[in-house]
Amino acid sequence: MAVTESIRLEVARYRPGQDAEPVFASYEVPLMPDWAVLDGLTYVKDRLDGTLSFRWSCRMGICGSCGMTVNGEPRLTCGTFLTEYGDGPVRIEPLKGFPVIRDLVVDIEDFLAKLSSVRPWLVREGEELPLTAEYAQTPAQLDAYKQYSMCINCMLCYSACPVYVLDPDFLGPAAIALAQRYNLDSRDMDDRFDVLSQEDAVWGCTFVGECTNACPKHVDPAEAIQRYKLTAALRSVLPWSRR
């Protein structure tokens, strides 16, 4: 396709050992009608500056690796199009709230530790079915947790949540939504009360609701959290009422 126009990308660069803090570099890339921000970045890497580092993989919004801050908002760069920004410039920074390893690459270890901490697996007690039969689950029972199983671990919700950005100990939206994904699964027998009903877990959330706005997969973590608050509160008032 003939290049008609171009758009300026202002990209945050941080080279440890070289920069004390991030600096912006400017690149001029073609403004193609179907280019995502990620296409702009790969253009930079392939033709203009091979030293730019960023993560991406699937380029179809499912692997969760390409989250960045685009003009101040947390976005999946493979699903955000350059044309959205008209004449530009487009400012691309790493996801807010996470330590920056280099350029647009952030440290996600703490996030992964949080995911693991909520016991994100099916907890069962007693006899298991043999591997010849499945546990029955009706479409309605599937529906009860399906939405919370859609999380791609892109961390946009953490970046959008002021509570997390101010206090990195906050368990945060995706981890709580993941816990609820299992809590609400008819095959699961746990309620994860010990991890979730904590000051730094559901009670840390002040219902800003930005997590839900930022989520590209409509997981609605804000809802997951508020629902668990109610569950946990009722369980505290009525200690014998588990789930």
Add this chain to the structure above:
Amino acid sequence: MTAPYVRGRDRLWFARSRRYTIFVLRELTSVFVAWTVAYLLLMIAALTGGGYAGFVALAGQPWMIAVNVVALAATCFHAITFLNLAPKATVVRLDGWRVPAWMIQGGNHSAWLLVSAVVAYVVLRSP
């Protein structure tokens, strides 16, 4: 040498996006909730301790009216946002069908109107 960069605290985070600002405003309505309660307590004190006339005079001061107009706006804002958010915590399922949020919200707002009408009636009905 390879230390990651950790951004410092952003003191003006609430000004970074319109939605953050709205959130903070929503939370700050609580100050006016407290104020409204205090104002009503003042009135009760005037009623029980005698001095109702003094209270009426105070309430008529322009600055007081101004404060209360703001309090009215704030408590309305509180009511709208709070009643709208309620369905998030309470997912109602009937026979596997999830009652949509707007229905719950609609119910909440109707309740608000009803309660307001009852209160107004009790206060204003001729003695």
Add this chain to the structure above:
Amino acid sequence: MRRVLEPYLWLLFSGGGVVAALLLPVLVLLFGVLMPLGVLDWPSAAHLAGALEPLPVRVALVAVVALCLFHAAHRIRHTSEELLGLARFDLPIAVVCYGGALGGAAVAAWLLW
């Protein structure tokens, strides 16, 4: 210790939020705006005092005051910490906020009896 309290505080906060939403706007509208502006006439002191007379009304009023103040206290606690970055002073802030709410409720009870 406070960890155990959090769910109860949240229930009070939520209950207070609902009560405040349902009752306060109409009350400020009447007593704070319309009557002072003269759009409506102030009811007589006797009428109002009469309305406050029944015991259930007084109990309910104290509850309303307590819940609304708890609601406010909870939000003020969290917002001040988020807005001003005071999370490390959570304990004293919480004491002041919830203490204030309890105090307000006590004043209400004292006034009504």
Add this chain to the structure above:
Amino acid sequence: MIDVLIVGGGGAGLRAALAVAETDPSLTVAVLSKVYPMRSHTVSAEGGAAAVIGAGDSLDEHCYDTISGGDWLCDQDAVEAFVAEAPRELIQLEHWGCPWSREPDGRVAVRPFGGMKRQRTWYAADKTGFHLLHTLFQTTLKYPDIVRYDEWYVTQLIVDDGRVHGVVAVEMRTGRVEAIPARTVILATGGCGRAFPFTTNATIKTGDGMALAYRAGAPLKDMEFVQYHPTGLPFTGILITEAARAEGGWLINKDGYRYLQDYDLGRPTPAPKLRSMELGPRDRLSQAFVHEQRKGRTADTPYGPVVYLDLRHLGEDKIDARIPFVRELCRSYQNLDPATDLIPVRPVVHYMMGGVHTDLDGATPVAGLYAAGETACVSINGANRLGSNSLSEILVFGRRAGTAAAEFARTHREGEPPAVRSQGDDERRRLTRAREGRANGERVAVLREEMQHTLEGAAGIYRGGDVLAKAADTLAELCERALKARADDTSAVFNTEMINLLELRAMLDVARTIVACALNRQESRGAHQRTDFPVRDDGAFLAHSLVHRAPDGTPSVGLLPVTITRWPPGERVYGRD
């Protein structure tokens, strides 16, 4: 010392890790991956995973569909083992929490799929791979003893005396190069679609594992068989899953005509018919596209000729219930709504039937080295894989490789040989030198694009002998040029330019084997169609291609007989009962 070191955190790698962790907790198992496991490409799989469950289906029928789909190049003992174990694996996933779509009575639901005579494809809406991978990943978190090396890139296998002893890998975050000793290594590194310019594959699919094994002396098998999927979105190559056709979608040319009826795939019926028309096998559908194009019946777009996938008659409700991701992808990436618009599609490189030669337990000829998943070639896919067999394959053979490697590690307890250190040191020196930078030289992207276009031109849907021969030379020359590629990034921390260069070299090795095997196979079979040898030749080529790396780096191709148990080679019949 690690007992089982798994390279790759996709479906195959994680299944292998769980197999070890669940059966023998005394063994140490590690998963090393160049991306965090849940980013692995398995996450993109949409349509489903095949296994016999329903009444009216049988193992033999699944075998037959697979073998005829693979144009009789499958090893039938492998297919039988695969088909027999697949149901167990999918139920195991269910027990681990996978949100399979369900029937009203609570049982797992199945859908039809291309080339399958019965409905046996399990699905989780149209995000099957996503749910499968996340279920596996989250289940591994239950086992804190599974050590993870996240964002480590393996550059070399340590092999001494015909036996593997570990790997050399770079920790991307620090640039540290380490020799990691291990009793066994399982390669689960996925496919190599990125060697082609237009592919459904994620950017990480660069054939690293195939290249690692090949350089370490393990042969690759059936590399000429590259699957083109008939329905990719023009510019991006993003896949529109076969499930869209299984749910009733039609393929039409620019005149609105369901052209598949002209290519011996059956007659159009309003409802989808199994093993017929749009539910024919992928190789035949992609070939039909090329013929339509030659007849001038495709439409032109800035990104090449297309036909259309028509889902409009399915209606919004069915689309949202069964294939919501298709709608999401079309809206985001193509700016159209399949409920009201036609989806432009064209064939796109999708899957590698070939890979590291293994036996039924994933063992390669190098002792202690195993391979599973798309990177391996156990030979259940033959000359053309059937859609939805791959997700089941990565589970069945991931588990088998894990179990076999664990057994090997239990019985081979000798210590670390000196080779680990010396090979580690050598590789470290090489990689450190690579980071010193080179200002003159060609950019990685330039070389990569040249490789991709060479490969597409020579090893596309139809291939010819002379073009292939020329491509072999071009690729050899590109290998030389890649040694002198430009390197601007001298940083140790997250140096993706260096990783991209290493990936390019892997793809070049793989590309050369693809071309060499394609050149050697003078017949047409499944996904390998030679214009100069247009028919199948069972006399000479009912055999696998086996390619070794000669000392000078050139591929040397031989043949290996196919295992036939109960299904003698026959005609592939679709749409005719």
